[in-house]
Amino acid sequence: MKENAYGITIIIPIFNEEEGIARLLPAFEEYINSSKFEVKLLLVNDGSTDNSLIEIKKLADHDAYVEYLSFNKNAGLSAAIRAGFERSMTKWVGYIDADLQTDPIDFLKLEAMIPHYDLVTGRREGRKDSTVKKMSSSFANWFRDSMLHDGVHDSGCPLKIMRRSVAMEMPFFKGMHRFFPALALIQGKKVIEIPVKHFPRITGKSKFNLWNRLLSPLQDTLALRWMMKRQSVYTISENSIKRHKAVIHE
Incomplete structure (x- = not known):
């Protein structure tokens, strides 16, 4: 029996992935059958x-x-994920x-860690991308970690699980x-x-170029570093707020 419904x-x-969409359900079949959760797939057509x-x-x-x-028109990857x-x-x-x-089956590796973590992200091993793409991604990851110290080697890996409540608290930007x-x-x-497998692209073509793979992320990294430096941290030592019993759902 699954842990809970959906x-x-x-x-x-x-x-623009029409050639590969028919591959999705067969690719997910093993993961859906093996997951401890009831799984729902939410496809977001980005114009x-x-x-x-x-x-x-x-x-x-x-x-x-x-x-x-x-979407009625293309809004970008971040907007599609946020809408989801x-x-x-x-x-x-x-x-x-x-x-x-x-590979969707690698979601099982990520699932194994979520009792102890709020966000589990993949790290692509043996990447099957072009040399230019791998070099630009490697530099961007090095620069990001140097500035933000998040300890993640492959932040852009497109395989992640996180608490929805955590996702909804994140500031939205392109x-x-x-x-x-x-x-x-x-x-x-x-x-x-967590290390995950990586495969060559079979259908469609990459939507990224030098600007959105390297230059734009560097600008975003600097902006995020500024935001982290401007954090205001406080601790409440006591309060008199009366709490009422309530059921809170994440």
Whole structure:
């Protein structure tokens, strides 16, 4: 018996991935059957200009655990993920890219850690990307960790699980998906990184270029460092607030 009904929502942002959408359900089958949670898949169509939305609707019509959102125009990866966070109804939320360069079965590795952590992120081992992409990503990760000291080697890995309550407390900005571990640490939450598999892209093409893979993240890193330096920390020693009994759901 599963732990609870729809205990985790996996968010899958999609932008012009019509060729690969039919691969999603077969790729998730083993994870869904093995997970201790009831799993819901939430596909977010980020204003695709191809037939992605048609293919997404086919999946949603086929299986009750598949739902979707669709933007009227492209808003970017961070907006797609954030929309998924906002509309999820589960205690836990996950994220994976539709290109399936990471394997849904590795969510089981992340699940094993969530009793002890608020955010569990993957670390892609043996990355199957181009040399330019790997070098730019490596530099961006080094720069981010040097500035933010989040202790994460692959912050942009598209395989994560976190408490929905933690996700909803994060400030929303374009590019925020690269900084989920640091944003969780700012809240004082516990974060861990787990090695996961990585595969070459089979369908579609990368949506990133030099600007949004390297230059823009460097600017965001500096902005986030400023925000971390400006944190105001306080401790309440006593208070007289009367609390009423209430049931609080995350």
